[in-house]
Structures are given as C-alpha cells and as structure tokens.
Amino acid sequence: MSTQHPLASRKLMAFVGTQDSVKAKEFYTGILGLPLTYEDNFALAYDVQGVMLRVTKVEKVAVAPYTVLGWQVEDIAATGRALLEAGVQFERYPRLEQNELGIWNAPGGAKVAWFKDPDGNTLSIAQL
DSSP, X not given: OOOOOTTTTSOOEEEEEESOXXXXXXXXXXXSOOOEEEEOSSEEEEXXXXXXXXXXXXXXXXXXXXXXXXXXXXXXXXXXXXXXXXXXXXXXXXXXXXOTTOOEEOTTXXXXXXXXXXXXXXXXXXXX
C-alpha cells in the first residue's frame, strides 16, 4: 500500500515579487488581463485558471536569471501578437534563433517567447 505525499494532491500557488505594486497591478491586470481577486498591504492576488498568483510586495526584488512564470498557450503566434498590441516587449537572446515575434522553436518541438514584468521578472508563453 503506497502512502500519498501530503502535497501531491494540493493546489499549487505561485509567487513573484514587486517593488512597485502600482506598476505591477497595471501590468498583471491591465496588460496581461489577469483577474485580481484581492489586494492588501502584502500582495496582489490573482486567479490564474484556479491557481493563485501572489505578486508579493517586497523592498527589493531579487531578479532571477531564468523564467519564473510561464503560460501554456494553444496558439503562440496569436497570443504573442495580442501581447504586443497590449504593450509587451519580447526579449531577444543572441544565441537563439527567434522569429519576428520573438518566438524560439525548441529542439523538442515547443515554441517559446519571453518577456519581462515591470520589476524585471522573466515570464514566458509556450506552445507545447
């Protein structure tokens, strides 16, 4: 008989830091269109398809040199164009061949594009 691990059946929460909650709110709510569920002195909380994203208010963001949040999308080109129209700028990486939208075709078949939030956190969209 196997024992289920205590977190295996629990819903995941995601966290990202912000030094400027006003700009973060404009970005995550206004540009990305995420539904804000509440805001307090500690964080902005969003419902992302049933997963809570807490944009935590911090004194100083320690920007990671890798992607911290990503979304799986059905049509990366359409999503990329919509994000561009909303004001998102996609990142360019010299060692990757990216198309005009900034989309990279990974060797395994995934398509990925990266962008940053106002605090410099790297986010992505991916078509798997």
